[in-house]
Amino acid sequence: MLIYALKRTGVAFLILVVVSGLTFSLSHLSANPALTIAGEQASEADIQAVIKLYGFDRPIYVQYFDWLGRALSGDFGESYHYKAPVIEMISDRIGRTMLLGTLAILFALIISIPLGTLAAMRPNSLIDRFALLVAVFGQALPTFWFALMMMIVFGVWFRMLPVSGHTDWAHYVMPTIALGYYATPALMRLTRAGMIEVLASDYIRTARAKGLPPYIVLFKHALRNAIIPVVALAAVWFGFMLGGSIVIETIFNLKGIGWLSYDALLRSDLPVVQAIVLIFASFYVVLTLLADLLNAYLDPRISVK
Amino acid sequence: MTDAIQGSPKPLRLDVGKIMDEVLEPSPMQKLRKRIFKNHSFLAGAAILIFIILVAVLAPIFQYMDLIHDPYDQDLAKRLQNPFWHTYLWGCKETFDLACWSLERIPEEQWGRAKYDPTHLLGTDKVGRDYLARLVFGAQVSLMIGFCCVLISGIIGTVLGVTAGYFGGRVDMVVNFLINTRLAMPVFLVAMAAVVAFGASIYVVILVLGLFLWDQFAVVMRSITMQARDLNYVEAARAMGCSTPYIIVREIFPNVLSSLTVVATVEMANAILLEAALSFLGFGVQAPTPSWGLMLNEAREYMFFSPWLLALPGACLFFLVLAINLFGDGLRDVTLDRER
Numbered sequence: 001m002l003i004y005a006l007k008r009t010g011v012a013f014l015i016l017v018v019v020s021g022l023t024f025s026l027s028h029l030s031a032n033p034a035l036t037i038a039g040e041q042a043s044e045a046d047i048q049a050v051i052k053l054y055g056f057d058r059p060i061y062v063q064y065f066d067w068l069g070r071a072l073s074g075d076f077g078e079s080y081h082y083k084a085p086v087i088e089m090i091s092d093r094i095g096r097t098m099l100l101g102t103l104a105i106l107f108a109l110i111i112s113i114p115l116g117t118l119a120a121m122r123p124n125s126l127i128d129r130f131a132l133l134v135a136v137f138g139q140a141l142p143t144f145w146f147a148l149m150m151m152i153v154f155g156v157w158f159r160m161l162p163v164s165g166h167t168d169w170a171h172y173v174m175p176t177i178a179l180g181y182y183a184t185p186a187l188m189r190l191t192r193a194g195m196i197e198v199l200a201s202d203y204i205r206t207a208r209a210k211g212l213p214p215y216i217v218l219f220k221h222a223l224r225n226a227i228i229p230v231v232a233l234a235a236v237w238f239g240f241m242l243g244g245s246i247v248i249e250t251i252f253n254l255k256g257i258g259w260l261s262y263d264a265l266l267r268s269d270l271p272v273v274q275a276i277v278l279i280f281a282s283f284y285v286v287l288t289l290l291a292d293l294l295n296a297y298l299d300p301r302i303s304v305k
Numbered sequence: 306m307t308d309a310i311q312g313s314p315k316p317l318r319l320d321v322g323k324i325m326d327e328v329l330e331p332s333p334m335q336k337l338r339k340r341i342f343k344n345h346s347f348l349a350g351a352a353i354l355i356f357i358i359l360v361a362v363l364a365p366i367f368q369y370m371d372l373i374h375d376p377y378d379q380d381l382a383k384r385l386q387n388p389f390w391h392t393y394l395w396g397c398k399e400t401f402d403l404a405c406w407s408l409e410r411i412p413e414e415q416w417g418r419a420k421y422d423p424t425h426l427l428g429t430d431k432v433g434r435d436y437l438a439r440l441v442f443g444a445q446v447s448l449m450i451g452f453c454c455v456l457i458s459g460i461i462g463t464v465l466g467v468t469a470g471y472f473g474g475r476v477d478m479v480v481n482f483l484i485n486t487r488l489a490m491p492v493f494l495v496a497m498a499a500v501v502a503f504g505a506s507i508y509v510v511i512l513v514l515g516l517f518l519w520d521q522f523a524v525v526m527r528s529i530t531m532q533a534r535d536l537n538y539v540e541a542a543r544a545m546g547c548s549t550p551y552i553i554v555r556e557i558f559p560n561v562l563s564s565l566t567v568v569a570t571v572e573m574a575n576a577i578l579l580e581a582a583l584s585f586l587g588f589g590v591q592a593p594t595p596s597w598g599l600m601l602n603e604a605r606e607y608m609f610f611s612p613w614l615l616a617l618p619g620a621c622l623f624f625l626v627l628a629i630n631l632f633g634d635g636l637r638d639v640t641l642d643r644e645r
Contacts, residue, residue, distance in 0.1 A: 243494060
C-alpha cells in the first residue's frame with residue numbers, strides 16, 4: 001500500500017511537471033512577451049532592455065526550470081500588465097471560484113442523487129423516463145447559453161436576481177445553477193446504475209426479509225453503498241468545473257480566477273495564465289490521487305496489481 | 306365449371322413466409338432492423354442530424370436559388386429586424402408589456418414600430434445581415450469543426466489506445482501516463498492560450514481541439530483491445546504466423562469499430578460545444594464567419610431589446626448536440642447486442 005501510494009504520488013508530480021512544461025513552452029513559443037510588456041509603440045532598444053531584464057534571451061528550458069523552481073516556493077512572478085505579484089492576484093480571487101465550484105457540485109449532487117435513486121427504485125417508470133430526459137437535455141444544453149437565457153428570464157424580465165458581480169449570495173445563484181447542472185447527468189446516471197446494482201444484492205434482500213422499514217433499507221443499507229463512487233466522481237468533476245468556471249465567471253462578471261484567466265489571456269499576461277493552468281492541473285491531479293488512494297484503501301487488490 | 310369449383314374442398318393455402326418467421330430465428334440483419342425501428346430516440350436523433358447536415362451541405366445551393374440571403378450581406382438600413390413571430394406575438398402593446406414588463410420605461414416609439422421585413426424570416430443582426438442565412442451557414446462551421454476534430458483526435462486516440470492495449474507492459478504504462486497528463490490539462494484554458502499564441506482562426510481551433518480530445522478514444526480503445534487480444538481467433542492468427550500489423554488491422558480493429566463510432570459521437574458533441582464556447586469568448590472563429598458561438602457573442606449586447614438574437618443560435622446548438630447525443634446513445638444500444 002505504501003509503495004503504491006508513493007508510486008502514484010510520484011507519477012502525479014511528474015504529470016504536473018509535464019503539464020506545466022507544455023503550457024510554458026506553448027505560451028513562449030509564438031507570443032512575444034517582450035513586446036507585450038514594452039507596449040506596441042516601444043522602440044527596439046526598449047524591447048532589448050525588456051528582454052535582458054526578464055531573461056527572455058535564455059534557452060526556453062532554462063527559463064522553464066527557473067520558473068518552476070520559484071513556482072514551487074510559491075513565487076509565480078509578477079503580472080506583466082498589473083505589475084503585481086501573481087500569487088497575490090490569485091489568492092485574492094481564488095476564494096470566489098472555490099465557493100462557486102463547491103456550491104455547483106453540491107447543487108449537482110442535490111439534484112442527481114434523489115433523482116437517480118427514485119429512477120433506480122422503479123426502472124422504466126415515469127420518473128425514470130423523466131430522469132433520463134433531464135440527463136439527455138442537460139448534456140446537450142450549452143452551459144454559456146443556459147446562463148445567458150437565465151439572465152434574460154430571471155435578470156431582465158423578472159428582475160429577481162442580479163446579473164453580474166459577486167458581493168452577496170444572490171450573485172451566486174445563477175452561476176451555481178449554470179455550472180452545476182452540467183455535472184448532473186453524469187452523476188445521476190452513476191447513482192441510478194449503482195442503486196440498481198445494490199438494490200438487487202443479497203444483503204438488501206436480507207434486510208427486507210428481516211422486516212426493516214423500507215426507508216431504513218433504502219437510506220442506511222442501499223444508498224450508503226451506492227453513493228461512494230458517486231462522491232469519487234463528484235470530486236473529479238470538481239476539477240473539471242474549475243475549467244468551466246472560466247466561461248461562467250466571465251458571463252456573470254464574477255471575479256474569481258476563471259475571470260482572471262480570461263482577462264490575463266486578453267492581455268497576453270503569461271505569468272498569470274501559467275500559474276492558473278498549474279493550479280487547475282494540481283487540483284485535478286490531487287483530487288484523482290486522493291480518489292485512487294481511497295479506492296486502494298477500500299479495495300486492497302488494486303495496489304497489488 | 307363454376308359449380309365444380311364451388312363444390313370442391315377449399316385448397317389448402319400455406320403462408321410460407323409466416324411459418325418460416327415462426328419456425329426460424331430472425332436473421333441478424335432482421336434483428337438489427339427491428340432494434341433500430343424500436344429505438345425511437347435513435348430515429349429522432351438520426352432524423353434531426355440528417356436534417357441539419359442536409360441544410361448545411363445544401364446551403365450554397367439554397368443561396369444560389371435565392372431561397373436564403375448571403376450571410377455576409379450587410380444592410381444598415383435594416384438593422385435588428387424582428388423575426389416573424391414578433392409581429393404576431395408581441396405586436397400589440399399588452400402582450401409586449403406582459404413579456405417584458407421591466408422595459409416599460411422605454412419610450413413607446415422605440416418598440417411600438419413593427420420592425421419586420423417578410424424577406425428576413427428570422428430577422429437581421431446588428432449590421433443587417435440575414436439571421437436565417439447566418440444560422441444555416443453556422444451549421445456548416447459547427448459540423449466541419451466537429452468532423453475534423455473527431456478525425457484528428459480519433460486517429461491519435463485509436464493508435465495510442467490500440468497499441469497500449471495490444472502490447473501492454475511498458476507501452477501501456479507510457480500511454481497511461483500520456484492519458485493522465487492530457488486529463489490533467491485544463492482543456493478550455495490551454496485551448497484559449499494556444500489560440501492567443503497561434504492567432505485565432507478556424508484551423509487553429511480545429512487543430513487545438515483535435516489534439517486535445519483524444520483521451521476518451523484512447524481509454525476506450527485500450528480496454529477493448531485488451532479484451533480482444535486474448536480471443537481465440539486472435540491467438541489462432543498469431544499461431545499461424547500473421548504479422549503484428551496484420552493482426553491489429555484485420556483481427557483486432559473490427560472489434561473496436563462500433564465503440565469507436567459511439568465515442569466519436571460523444572467527442573463530436575464535445576468539440577462543437579467547446580468551439581462555441583471559445584468563439585463566444587472571442588478565442589475561436591473570428592468575425593465575420595457565421596459561427597453560432599460567435600453569433601451569441603455578438604448578440605450579447607442586445608440581450609435587453611432583442612433576446613431572440615441570443616435564443617436562436619443557442620437553440621440551434623442545443624438541437625445539434627442533442628441530435629448527436631441521441632444518435633450516439635442509440636447507436637450504442639443498437640450495435641451492442643445486450644439487454645438494458
